[in-house]
Amino acid sequence: xxxxxxxxxxxxxxxxxxxxxxxxxxxxxxxxxxxxxxxxxxxxxxxxxxxxxxxxxxxxxxxxxxxxxxxxxxxxxxxxxxxxxxxxxxxxxxxxxxxxxxxxxxxxxxxxxxxxxxxxxxxxxxxxxxxxxxxxxxxxxxxxxxxxxxxxxxxxxxxxxxxxxxxxxxxxxxxxxxxxxxxxxxxxxxxxxxxxxxxxxxxxxxxxxxxxxxxxxxxxxxxxxxxxxxxxxxxxxxxxxxxxxxxxxxxxxxxxxxxxxxxxxxxxxxxxxxxxxxxxxxxxxxxxxxxxxxxxxxxxxxxxxxxxxxxxxxxxxxxxxxxxxxxxxxxxxxxxxxxxxxxxxxxxxxxxxxxxxxxxxxxxxxxxxxxxxxxxxx
Amino acid sequence: xxxxxxxxxxxxxxxxxxxxxxxxxxxxxxxxxxxxxxxxxxxxxxxxxxxxxxxxxxxxxxxxxxxxxxxxxxxxxxxxxxxxxxxxxxxxxxxxxxxxxxxxxxxxxxxx
Numbered sequence: 001x002x003x004x005x006x007x008x009x010x011x012x013x014x015x016x017x018x019x020x021x022x023x024x025x026x027x028x029x030x031x032x033x034x035x036x037x038x039x040x041x042x043x044x045x046x047x048x049x050x051x052x053x054x055x056x057x058x059x060x061x062x063x064x065x066x067x068x069x070x071x072x073x074x075x076x077x078x079x080x081x082x083x084x085x086x087x088x089x090x091x092x093x094x095x096x097x098x099x100x101x102x103x104x105x106x107x108x109x110x111x112x113x114x115x116x117x118x119x120x121x122x123x124x125x126x127x128x129x130x131x132x133x134x135x136x137x138x139x140x141x142x143x144x145x146x147x148x149x150x151x152x153x154x155x156x157x158x159x160x161x162x163x164x165x166x167x168x169x170x171x172x173x174x175x176x177x178x179x180x181x182x183x184x185x186x187x188x189x190x191x192x193x194x195x196x197x198x199x200x201x202x203x204x205x206x207x208x209x210x211x212x213x214x215x216x217x218x219x220x221x222x223x224x225x226x227x228x229x230x231x232x233x234x235x236x237x238x239x240x241x242x243x244x245x246x247x248x249x250x251x252x253x254x255x256x257x258x259x260x261x262x263x264x265x266x267x268x269x270x271x272x273x274x275x276x277x278x279x280x281x282x283x284x285x286x287x288x289x290x291x292x293x294x295x296x297x298x299x300x301x302x303x304x305x306x307x308x309x310x311x312x313x314x315x316x317x318x319x320x321x322x323x324x325x326x327x328x329x330x331x332x333x334x335x336x337x338x339x340x341x342x343x344x345x346x347x348x349x350x351x352x353x354x355x356x357x358x359x360x361x362x363x364x365x366x367x368x369x370x371x372x373x374x375x376x377x378x
Numbered sequence: 379x380x381x382x383x384x385x386x387x388x389x390x391x392x393x394x395x396x397x398x399x400x401x402x403x404x405x406x407x408x409x410x411x412x413x414x415x416x417x418x419x420x421x422x423x424x425x426x427x428x429x430x431x432x433x434x435x436x437x438x439x440x441x442x443x444x445x446x447x448x449x450x451x452x453x454x455x456x457x458x459x460x461x462x463x464x465x466x467x468x469x470x471x472x473x474x475x476x477x478x479x480x481x482x483x484x485x486x487x488x489x490x
Contacts, residue, residue, distance in 0.1 A: 331438040356388035
């Protein structure tokens with residue numbers, strides 16, 4: 001290692017470059033005489049690339065300095081002749097398309113439908129073509145914004161306005177017009193079980209559809225003929241799961257127990273849309289009946305989900321008691337638990353048991369242990 | 379020998395976590411107890427600020443307790459330590475222990 005030269009002065013080596021466009025001269029040469037030892041007193045000239053950059057900025061790139069409100073300000077604007085480059089920020093990467101964001105009106109409309117009109121997230125998601133998770137996030141964020149306004153906290157409104165001017169935006173359709181879908185709402189998440197390639201010979205006489213394939217992927221035994229005969233179409237299974245989520249079978253024991261992989265029909269966010277499409281195909285001339293059946297299905301699913309949520313809430317409240325002592329700064333949440341063989345394992349050391357276990361190393365400092373929280377209790 | 383319901387400390391430095399245990403009074407704090415009947419996390423947790431109903435909520439401490447086992451051990455004469463007495467009192471399993479202030483107050487009342 002070469003000896004370090006202490007000049008007694010901290011200098012920014014990038015200084016000549018940083019001030020290259022401004023008219024002020026660099027202060028480095030004048031002050032360099034004060035140094036005890038000097039290796040190079042001359043200012044490094046601009047590199048070729050850097051000179052080209054400033055050339056481009058003053059000629060072709062000058063058009064991008066100020067954005068046009070309501071249009072994107074991407075590099076691809078300079079490249080003429082492309083098919084529709086307004087949503088492609090990188091001219092050399094046509095596969096990258098920037099997604100649009102929700103407009104302010106659409107955001108307010110979501111909040112109005114969910115909070116004021118008390119519509120379900122599912123119904124709003126289908127009507128406006130926005131993912132259910134996004135709907136939930138919008139409702140929560142609008143609520144936060146309203147609270148901040150009521151508290152008189154400052155909002156970054158000029159920033160929000162500028163961003164909305166510069167990125168593609170999904171507008172709210174006018175009254176009577178059809179709402180453009182913001183995103184695809186029925187995406188199927190790729191299940192890790194389906195990643196493996198399995199060679200599974202099946203007799204030609206046997207039916208083998210995606211219901212059976214899911215069982216094979218999760219290592220479950222094949223269905224009996226009676227069970228298989230009950231399922232005319234995989235959508236029947238989806239309906240059964242909606243009616244009774246506990247009807248999904250389990251495979252494996254103890255810690256390794258997992259649910260049998262269901263067909264895509266049951267795993268997509270909006271299974272009822274399959275029912276609608278099937279009805280449309282079966283009864284092409286009875287639009288009203290099809291629509292009524294669709295709304296009935298939506299209402300039924302919403303009622304079931306509401307019931308399940310309520311049951312879970314009641315169970316939570318029954319098993320948990322919150323005490324607020326007057327002389328304490330804290331609340332105490334006392335949760336009922338059962339310390340039995342079933343809950344702590346036969347030797348009392350089951351990994352899912354409540355409390356820290358005796359004689360079991362606490363693996364929180366072992367390599368590869370996930371220490372960041374994987375969920376947040378809101 | 380006396381049975382005690384007491385806290386056994388787990389967790390690392392500055393990160394305490396307690397099991398509520400039933401143990402012989404003279405046994406070590408970290409020794410294997412007769413039974414674990416609950417847990418107590420003394421580090422307060424703050425409710426998330428996302429919902430309006432949570433906006434002014436107080437921070438909370440988490441206690442997990444097997445009520446039926448606690449009742450059984452109290453019934454056969456196990457004596458809770460002071461911190462456990464406080465927790466059991468809040469759970470409604472024992473009468474809260476009178477504080478020094480309360481005792482002094484009731485004494486002065488009795489004499490006066």
